[in-house]
Amino acid sequence: MKYQVVVVGGRIGGSISSLFASKNDVNVLMIEKQQEIGVPVQCAEGTTAGTFHTLEMKPLKKYIANKVKGAELHAPNGTTAKISGGMAEGYILERKIFDKHLAQESAQAGTDIMLKTTAKDLIINKGKVCGVVAEHLGQRIKIKADVVIAADGIESNIARLAGLNTLKKPYEICSCAQYEMVGVDGDPNWLKFYFGTEMAPGGYAWIFPKGQGVANVGLGIRSTEKTAYAYLEKFTSKMDATPIELNIGGVPLSGPMEKTFTDGLLVVGDAAGQVEPLTGGGIHTTATCSRIAGEVAAQAVQENDTSASFLKKYEDLWKEKIGDTLDMSLKYRHVADKLNDDDMNSLAEFLKYNNPNSLSKISALKFLGKHPHLLKHLKELL
């Protein structure tokens, strides 16, 4: 079997890479280990309008569960601040349908798709990735390729096999558990975030409303105390709501891996750590990088140069688009990691009366003057 581009993984990173490669007239195969695209969901399903701009797609009703105006931040002592517009505004997707829609678009653009097909190894010749060895229904198959795109998620077997450093420290992985629940009270126009060491140490809990009393209720933690699932059980114990789905997963908060390409290979999405370290949000960042990966892979094939020196263009381009955002988000995460519950309470109190989208320097400095512990940490950002 021979393709010009082989994409490993059929979630958003895989479908978007394969879509934009196929759009640029190269022959593309996408392999997915599950027997259905879009399951299991490993995502809180929130994203911003930017995702659709990147994809040049309209947000369609069939995969938008709900639109939200902003976010409610709940501090450990119960202080609540509301932030509307900007980054807090967006959509709650139905990922099962969205992922399938993207795969459908990719197939319509010409991508071949194989399901229940797991990449087991890479074909490497003189140090260059030349394809994958996959297993499909118990059969080993060799698939040769000019470029392989690794969109194989957090475990990123492929990037590691190509010799890239994918190892993460435990504190760089947010351990997450989420229920999709029915019978969740509250205004469906607002995302809810809950902070505190009792609630979600090293992370936060969330309620993302999907409309009609359905919501994703989940949390991410970085802690050795208890499992994410145990914290989720505690968080939901007082809610009169019923789970209809349990999602679990690890989210990379390390920032992007050091190098996202090598000879004949590109790495995208969670596999590449293209996730905002502060929030753990990765749909928009993955969409941006995967589109570039698909386009650069196609160009490399057409120009008959799939060497690392050509494919570096992928990394240059995605860094140009979102490199600064990811760097800044990592800096914020490092600061957030140092804040204690009292700091979170003070911040929420401040945000309650000051909209961060129209913050004056004077009011921020006045506030920090009263909270030297916060100032000590926040000055790293100034």
Next chain:
Amino acid sequence: MKPEPGKCGYCGACVTVCPHARLELNNQVHLKKGCVNCGTCIIVCPLGALKLEE
């Protein structure tokens, strides 16, 4: 390290932190030879599906 049967949620968080690349996600988490029982994977498993070998 010992994966507890029936508890794994197939998310792959453990695989990405294993310092010796001894874990593999293959329908369920699979332990390759050479695990040094360091316990790193236990920290990130959302379901507590891994425990130290006694």
